[in-house]
Amino acid sequence: MQEKSTKLLIAIVLQIVIVFSLIVFKFSVVVGGVDVLLKVAPVDPRDPLRGDYVTFRYDVSNIPAGYIPNKMYPLNSGQTIYVTLTKSYNKYDESFRITGVTDSLPKGYEVGDIPVYIKATVVGRGSNSRGIPVIGSLDTDTIESGSDVRVSYGVEEYFIPEGSGRGVIFFNKDVKALVSVDARGNSVLKQVYIDDEPWP
DSSP: OHHHHHHHHHHHHHHHHHHHHHHHHHHHHHHEEEEEEEEOOOOOOOOOGGGGEEEOOOOHHHEEEEGSOOOSSSSSSEEEEEEEEEEEEEEEEOOOOEEEESOOOOOOOOTTTEEEEEEEEEEEOOBBBSBBBBBTTTGGEEOOTTOEEEESSOOOOEEETTTTTTOOOOSSOOEEEEEEEOOOOOOEEEEEEEEEEOOO
16 A cells, blocks of 8 residues: 555656656757747647647748758768757748758857757658658658658647637738747747737
């Protein structure tokens, strides 16, 4: 009986430690990171099964093959890469865009340096060299040269107050996400804007 109680206590403590570690990690990224604006792709983010979370896809979630050095291919699903982001030169659009891809952070890179390097995980193939989407691309384990690459940044889910996301449609809207990125490429989603207004 006592052994079961001890195991239960250990399990509870471990869960608390994990949650606390995540909070500290995200706080450190927000405090020590640099803010970048990312355009959210025009998709409906609501998923009834996800409850009070919405799921986003960004314009930078699909990396055109032209930005990926040939020496980095083949890429594998689950592989970590670093996407180079640079602020748009358009004075009416302050969002960041892809300007390159690397397999590691540059030596001596610090927060505030331009361009910004954000850590990404390869999810699968996006499209081929002619821009034609590949069927079943998310199930592809190996991505060969000439294919766009679909990635995840770990900032695709956003918690919202209960019920505040119902009925929201992102089509025909200017949707951006404010993301904080630290010197190691880690990122945290801070705020979402719809037509320059904070949401929710």
